[in-house]
Each structure stands twice: as C-alpha cells, then as structure tokens.
Amino acid sequence: MLENLQQSLEAFDLALFWEYRAVLLPGLLYNFYVFFLTVGVAVGLGLVAATLRLSSNVVLRWIGTGYAELCRNTPEYITLIWIFYVPPLLLSAALDRNVSFSPLLAAVIALGLASSGYFTETFRAGISSVPRGHIEAARALGMSRSLTMWRIVLPQAVRHMLPEAMNQMVSLFKSTTLVSLIAVPDLLYQVSLVSNATSKGLPLYSGAALVYFLIIFGFATLAQRFSDPWRQRSR
Amino acid sequence: MSEVGVTSTGRVVVKVVDLHKYFGSLEVLKGVSLEVHQGDVLTLLGASGSGKTTLLRCINHLEQPNSGEIWVDARPMGFRIDAAGRRRRAREADVNALRMDIGMVFQQFNLWPHMTVLENIVEAPLRVRRWPRRDVHERAMALLEKVGLVDKKDQYPSRLSGGQQQRVAIARALAMQPKVMLFDEPTSSLDPELIGEVLGVMRALAEEGTTMIVVTHEIGFAREVSDRVIFLHNGLIEAQGTPEEVILNPTSERSRQFFSKILH
Numbered sequence: 001m002l003e004n005l006q007q008s009l010e011a012f013d014l015a016l017f018w019e020y021r022a023v024l025l026p027g028l029l030y031n032f033y034v035f036f037l038t039v040g041v042a043v044g045l046g047l048v049a050a051t052l053r054l055s056s057n058v059v060l061r062w063i064g065t066g067y068a069e070l071c072r073n074t075p076e077y078i079t080l081i082w083i084f085y086v087p088p089l090l091l092s093a094a095l096d097r098n099v100s101f102s103p104l105l106a107a108v109i110a111l112g113l114a115s116s117g118y119f120t121e122t123f124r125a126g127i128s129s130v131p132r133g134h135i136e137a138a139r140a141l142g143m144s145r146s147l148t149m150w151r152i153v154l155p156q157a158v159r160h161m162l163p164e165a166m167n168q169m170v171s172l173f174k175s176t177t178l179v180s181l182i183a184v185p186d187l188l189y190q191v192s193l194v195s196n197a198t199s200k201g202l203p204l205y206s207g208a209a210l211v212y213f214l215i216i217f218g219f220a221t222l223a224q225r226f227s228d229p230w231r232q233r234s235r
Numbered sequence: 236m237s238e239v240g241v242t243s244t245g246r247v248v249v250k251v252v253d254l255h256k257y258f259g260s261l262e263v264l265k266g267v268s269l270e271v272h273q274g275d276v277l278t279l280l281g282a283s284g285s286g287k288t289t290l291l292r293c294i295n296h297l298e299q300p301n302s303g304e305i306w307v308d309a310r311p312m313g314f315r316i317d318a319a320g321r322r323r324r325a326r327e328a329d330v331n332a333l334r335m336d337i338g339m340v341f342q343q344f345n346l347w348p349h350m351t352v353l354e355n356i357v358e359a360p361l362r363v364r365r366w367p368r369r370d371v372h373e374r375a376m377a378l379l380e381k382v383g384l385v386d387k388k389d390q391y392p393s394r395l396s397g398g399q400q401q402r403v404a405i406a407r408a409l410a411m412q413p414k415v416m417l418f419d420e421p422t423s424s425l426d427p428e429l430i431g432e433v434l435g436v437m438r439a440l441a442e443e444g445t446t447m448i449v450v451t452h453e454i455g456f457a458r459e460v461s462d463r464v465i466f467l468h469n470g471l472i473e474a475q476g477t478p479e480e481v482i483l484n485p486t487s488e489r490s491r492q493f494f495s496k497i498l499h
Contacts, residue, residue, distance in 0.1 A: 131343075131345075133341060133343050133345040134345055134347055134348075136297055136341070136345065137339075137341060137345035137346075137347070137404075137407075138347075138359075139297065139331075139334070140295055140297060140334060140337070140338075140339040140408075141334065141335070141339075141358075141359035141363060141407075141408070141411060142331045142332065142333075142334040142335035142359065142363045142411070143331070143359060143362070143363055144327070144328075144331055145327070147362060147363070151358065151362065152347055155349045156347075156348065156349050159349065
C-alpha cells in the first residue's frame with residue numbers, strides 16, 4: 001500500500017525533469033518553431049480560402065468551402081501522417097526520383113492545412129459580420145472596393161475575429177505536440193527518448209505537462225488581455 | 236424636358252430618364268423620369284414599396300438600373316457611350332469619381348464604429364479627394380459646428396444618440412462638398428423626440444441652397460421645405476408639382492387616399 005503510494009508520488013518527481021533539462025528544453029524550441037511557421041501557413045491559406053468563400057463566383061465559393069471543410073473535418077493526427085508519407089510517394093513517382101519530406105516540413109504543411117480550415121471560417125465570419133450599410137456608406141462617398149476593404153471592412157473584421165483567432169492559435173500550439181509522431185524532436189519527443197533510455201518516464205511526462213500548461217495558460221491569458229480592450233473600442 | 240411646377244431656373248444637377256429597375260421578376264421602377272435643378276429640394280413621397288428608395292439608390296448607383304439613364308452634373312452615371320456610339324457599362328473608377336459629388340444620408344446612419352466622429356468625417360475627403368489634411372480638418376470642424384456637435388468630435392459613434400449620429404452622417408456627406416445630397420428616410424429610425432434636430436439641420440441646408448433629394452414620411456417637413464414633390468405609386472410617378480399642388484390639392488385618386496391617411 002505504502003509502496004504504491006510512494007510509486008505514484010514518484011510520478012511527480014519534477015527533479016528528474018530538471019535533471020534532463022539540457023536534453024528536454026531544446027525540444028521546446030521546436031514546438032515554437034513549428035508553431036510560428038504553421039501560423040504563417042495557416043493564416044495565409046485561410047485568407048485565400050476565405051476570399052474564395054466570399055467571392056461572387058459560385059465555383060470559387062464552392063472550392064473555398066470544400067477546402068475548408070476538408071481541412072476542418074480530417075483529424076490532424078491522420079493529416080500529419082498522410083502528408084509525411086503520401087505526397088512524397090506521389091512526387092517520387094511523378095518526378096521519377098526519390099523525394100521525401102523532412103519531418104519539420106511535413107509537420108508545418110500538415111498542421112498548417114488542418115488549422116487553415118478553421119482560420120478560413122473565422123476570417124469569413126469576421127468579414128461578413130461587417131454590416132452592409134457600412135460598406136455602402138463608404139462606396140457612396142466614392143471609396144473604391146479595395147480602399148473600403150482596407151479602411152472599413154478589415155479593421156472591424158479583425159476586431160470581431162480576434163478572440164476566436166487567438167483561441168485557434170492556442171489550440172494550434174497544443175497540436176504542435178503531435179509532431180513527435182513523425183520524429184520532429186520537440187519536447188514530447190525528447191521526453192519519450194529519455195523515458196525509453198531511463199525507464200523512468202512518468203515524472204518526465206508530468207514535467208512536460210506542467211511546462212506545456214504554463215506556456216499555453218500564459219499565452220491564453222496574454223491573448224485575452226491583448227484582445228479585450230481592442231474589441232471594446234468598436235462597440 | 237418640360238418644367239412641371241418648377242420654381243427654380245438653375246442648371247440641371249440630376250436628370251433621370253425612363254428608369255426601369257427589376258428585383259428578380261418584380262419591376263420596382265417602371266419608367267421614371269425627373270430633373271432636379273441646382274438649389275432645388277425635391278421630396279419623393281409614396282407608400283412603402285412604391286420604389287422611392289430604389290430610385291434614390293439608383294442615382295448614386297448603389298442599385299444598378301436595368302434600363303434608362305441617369306445624369307449627374309451632366310455626366311452619365313453607370314454607363315458610357317463608346318467610340319461606336321454603343322452604350323457600355325461604366326468603368327468602376329468613373330462611378331467612384333461621380334459618387335464623390337453625390338452625398339448620401341442613410342436611414343441607419345451607417346457611421347463606421349471603429350472611427351471617432353472626426354475620423355468618420357475626414358476619411359473620404361483625405362483618402363478619396365486627397366485634399367490637404369489641414370483644410371479637411373478645418374472644414375470638418377466647421378461642419379461639426381453647423382450640426383452642433385463640436386464637443387463630440389473625439390467620441391465613438393456608439394456613444395451618440397441616433398439623432399446625433401445622423402447629424403454626424405450628414406456632416407460626413409457634406410465634407411465631400413457634393414453637388415447634390417440624397418436623403419434616404421433620414422428620420423425613420425429615430426425616436427420621435429430626436430427627429431426635430433435632424434430635420435432642423437436639413438432645413439438649414441435647404442435654406443442655404445443645397446440641392447437635395449429627400450425620401451421621407453415627414454409630410455410636414457416636405458410641405459414646408461420642398462420646392463417640388465413627386466408622389467410615386469407602384470414604380471411610376473403618380474403626381475408631381477409644388478407641395479401645395481401634390482399634398483394639399485391632390486388631383487389623382489391614389490394620392491388623395493395616401494395624403495388623407497397621413498394628414499389626418
């Protein structure tokens with residue numbers, strides 16, 4: 001009984017995590033690395049797809065919608081593995097030479113695709129939340145389409161979509177822990193390496209959980225602080 | 236064009252010729268023609284669905300008519316005649332350029348909520364007209380003075396009452412120094428106690444000789460301020476003339492019915 005308890009307590013022995021910090025913490029850099037690259041890809045693709053979804057052309061609208069739904073409704077886990085293995089195979093066959101994706105590249109493409117689906121929806125909703133009358137007022141004053149978009153629509157749309165986009169970035173950061181699956185050496189991957197080598201995995205996972213929690217909680221709090229006052233102004 | 240009951244002799248600022256407009260299969264304008272001279276106040280009256288708002292929105296091309304012509308300040312709105320004499324759709328830049336000379340005030344005010352009162356007013360003069368900043372700000376302040384809202388210049392629209400918002404919207408339109416002002420039911424979404432302040436500003440504009448086309452349900456205002464009134468029914472001009480002729484002594488049965496309901 002007492003032994004059991006002691007064993008469970010050992011699972012929280014963060015000293016072990018600290019002992020291996022030189023191996024573990026550089027892994028964290030990879031989480032940030034993947035995160036920032038993926039945000040770039042996801043926001044870029046999301047903007048393109050949102051523009052398609054808002055187009056007056058039915059075919060373009062349909063393509064945008066199809067893309068967003070495909071991205072949103074496929075589990076990231078599967079997208080990740082699929083992107084890592086399948087496109088290189090297809091490219092190899094097509095180009096008749098050996099093509100492979102580095103784990104980092106595959107991770108950024110896969111997570112970028114997956115979350116771009118959500119960003120598409122957020123951007124579209126943000127842009128269409130701007131009342132038609134505000135646009136008409138601008139056009140009636142002689143403002144061009146692009147000036148109206150830039151000065152009237154986007155500033156309001158960004159305020160509307162900010163909290164939602166922040167949430168999506170937080171979950172994107174969580175998703176970066178998936179990349180250990182295809183051997184991107186992030187924190188979780190390092191944890192599993194050390195844990196295999198030392199057979200004392202549990203405290204390491206506890207440590208990783210705590211580190212991830214602190215980062216994500218900090219990020220979410222900052223996001224809220226940052227977006228609240230900015231939103232207020234538009235009321 | 237004949238001058239039906241027109242008191243002024245100024246040049247024509249807005250000319251509409253045989254305008255037709257469909258929404259799907261519904262014909263909302265069935266061939267409307269009119270002229271507005273410089274300094275005139277024209278009021279469009281009629282039941283809802285008579286086409287008066289659509290007519291107004293066609294003049295600055297927020298709605299595109301299916302056929303007919305609109306001329307603003309002797310320039311074609313929304314169409315051009317190509318070298319072969321054929322009628323073509325206007326270039327967007329030409330439509331935008333002509334819109335600078337047409338002020339519009341909406342029922343829902345449509346101020347931009349992310350900009351202060353002053354920013355709302357100077358936006359188009361600075362970025363569309365590209366007038367010098369100092370002149371634009373000076374004139375904006377003069378306009379705020381005129382509509383009685385100088386102390387609100389740094390407020391966001393959400394902090395203003397409906398009447399104040401509409402007065403800012405009028406100042407915003409005037410800041411472009413338009414040749415004609417269009418008012419689309421400017422008091423219809425205001426609480427009754429706020430209607431007077433907006434009509435007061437409009438009355439002052441009319442007295443200064445601003446060319447105005449007003450869609451309204453305020454019959455008292457129409458009688459007092461208009462040089463000419465047009466009564467629309469089912470997309471056609473049913474009656475037109477001076478306020479006395481159209482409102483007080485209606486000759487057509489439909490306008491008699493309409494005005495007797497409103498006046499009593």
